Structure formats: C-alpha cells, structure tokens
Amino acid sequence: MTPAQHISWIRRPLAELATGFALLTRLPYIARHADFSRGAAAIWSYPLVGFGIALIAGMLGTFALAIGLAAPLAALVILLACIVTTGAIHEDGLADSIDGLWGGWDPARRLAIMRDSHIGSYGVIALALSLAARWAALSLMLEADLVFAPLIAAAVLSRGAMPVLMASQPHARRDGLSHAQGRASGERAALGLLFAVVLAVAAGGASALLPAAVMLLIWRQITTAKIGGQTGDTLGAAQQIIEITTLFAFCAAL
Numbered sequence: 707m708t709p710a711q712h713i714s715w716i717r718r719p720l721a722e723l724a725t726g727f728a729l730l731t732r733l734p735y736i737a738r739h740a741d742f743s744r745g746a747a748a749i750w751s752y753p754l755v756g757f758g759i760a761l762i763a764g765m766l767g768t769f770a771l772a773i774g775l776a777a778p779l780a781a782l783v784i785l786l787a788c789i790v791t792t793g794a795i796h797e798d799g800l801a802d803s804i805d806g807l808w809g810g811w812d813p814a815r816r817l818a819i820m821r822d823s824h825i826g827s828y829g830v831i832a833l834a835l836s837l838a839a840r841w842a843a844l845s846l847m848l849e850a851d852l853v854f855a856p857l858i859a860a861a862v863l864s865r866g867a868m869p870v871l872m873a874s875q876p877h878a879r880r881d882g883l884s885h886a887q888g889r890a891s892g893e894r895a896a897l898g899l900l901f902a903v904v905l906a907v908a909a910g911g912a913s914a915l916l917p918a919a920v921m922l923l924i925w926r927q928i929t930t931a932k933i934g935g936q937t938g939d940t941l942g943a944a945q946q947i948i949e950i951t952t953l954f955a956f957c958a959a960l
Contacts, residue, residue: 716797718744719751726751730865731759732793749869750894753902756861763787764854771848781844784857785837799942800836801829803929806939813933817879820939836946843953846960859911864948866902867922868941869895875926878935889890906952921951 725748727733766787770780789797805828806820819826825833864951873895906914925947929940 722748723751723754726755727758729945730755730795731791733791746872746890747894749872749890750897750901752865752868752898753862753905756865756902757905758857758888759788759791760854760857760861762791764857767844767848767853769820771853775847778845780843780848781841784844785841796942796945797833797836799939800946801825801833803937804832805829807928807932813878816933820933820937836950839950842923843950843957846957847953850960852956855909856912856953858909859906859914859956860949860952862902862905862917863908863911863914863952864914865943866899866906867918867944867948869898870922871926871929871936871941871944875930876935878929878933878937878940911952911956913959914952917951917955918948921947 722744725742725744728742729745729748730752763784767784771777772781775783802820802822802825804816805822805826806816808828809819810816810828825926828869844856847853867892872890877889903915906912922944925940925944929936933940
C-alpha cells in the first residue's frame with residue numbers, strides 16, 4: 707500500500723463517520739467534514755453516532771444529578787439533550803409515520819400524508835407517548851444509579867436498526883432523504899449492526915437484543931405492508947421504537 711493509499715484508507719472512514727454525524731445530528735463543526743456523496747456508505751457509522759449522542763446526554767445528566775436535581779428532572783435534561791443534539795429528526799419521523807401509516811387508505815395517500823408538514827392527531831399522540839415513555843424509563847434508570855449504560859445501549863441499538871431497514875427494504879418513494887442517500891449495501895448494514903450489538907452488550911444491554919429485534923421485525927412488516935418499503939420518516943420512527951424498547955428492557959431487568 708502506497709502512502710497515498712494509506713492516507714485515503716484512513717480518511718475515507720473518518721469522512722463517512724463525519725457524514726453519519728452530519729445526517730443524524732445538528733453538530734455544526736462535524737458537518738463541514740462530511741461527504742454527502744457517500745451517504746449510503748456511511749450507514750455503518752450510525753451506531754457510533756448514537757454512542758456519541760449518548761455520551762453527550764449522559765454527561766449532562768450526570769452533571770444535573772451532581773448539582774442536586776432529582777432523577778425526574780435529570781431525566782428531562784437527558785431527553786432534551788438528545789432532542790437538541792439530533793434536531794428532533796427521529797421524533798419528526800415518528801409523528802409523520804404514525805400520521806401517514808394510520809391516516810391513509812392506500813400507499814399513495816399514506817405517503818402524501820407523511821410528506822405533509824402538518825402534524826395530525828395520530829402524530830401528536832405518538833410523539834407524546836414517546837416522550838413520556840422515555841422520560842419515565844430514564845427516571846427509573848437514574849433512580850437506580852444507571853446513567854450511561856441504558857443510554858448507550860438504547861442509542862446504538864436504535865441506530866443500528868436503521869441500516870438494517872435501509873439495506874433490506876426498498877425505497878417507498880422515488881425521492882426524499884432516504885432515497886437521496888442511495889440503496890445501502892448489506893455488508894455496510896451488517897458492520898453497523900455488529901458495532902451496535904458489541905457496544906450494547908458491553909454496556910450491559912444483552913437483555914434488550916431480543917425484544918429490539920422483535921420490534922424491528924414488526925415495524926419492518928408494518929411499513930412493507932402499508933407503503934411497500936422505507937422512507938426517512940419510517941427510519942426515524944424505527945429509531946424511536948427501538949430506543950423505547952431498549953430502555954424498557956433495562957427497566958424490566960431492575
């Protein structure tokens with residue numbers, strides 16, 4: 707390997723990691739180093755992005771506890787940190803997905819509703835339930851002196867699920883964010899899933915693997931049946947569903 711090839715071998719995964727952060731977060735500095743032409747190639751990095759988000763939220767939650775905030779308030783700090791860091795893109799995807807999938811009578815109408823910027827009653831309910839479920843679970847975790855372990859496991863597994871759907875489902879529409887990234891390869895999705903499983907198990911989240919896998923398969927079946935594949939919104943919804951499932955698995959193990 708020549709020196710130039712060696713440098714390229716190092717720079718490429720770093721650029722893909724930066725692209726993953728740019729796509730899934732609102733961290734401005736990292737976006738400058740992103741290569742959006744390699745969006746589909748960057749899917750392996752999604753669990754690592756989740757790991758970074760979990761570290762940020764965990765540190766803020768630890769600080770909140772250190773200054774004397776009660777567990778429910780510290781849980782709120784963590785939840786807000788995750789939302790601000792990601793720009794609420796996954797929450798938006800959840801609301802749009804639930805509105806569309808259960809608000810339309812055929813695939814075309816469902817996709818049209820999902821694209822509408824207005825939020826409907828289904829979306830409001832789904833968003834409220836997601837926030838409440840995560841806040842309640844995080845409160846229980848903090849009361850049990852668990853901060854980083856559940857955050858890391860939930861963040862990496864939920865973002866490891868997204869590449870699996872991207873590689874195993876066709877695009878439901880011919881445009882949009884997911885379509886713009888191109889069709890993801892199975893090898894890159896498998897690498898991302900490997901990172902997710904290893905990090906989750908290292909964080910003590912082995913008990914969450916099976917329920918997370920079951921929920922992922924159920925969500926994949928629902929979206930395939932209702933719109934024929936995946937969109938950026940359904941990927942965001944998958945992240946929310948798997949994150950909640952993982953946090954609940956930790957709660958069940960207390």
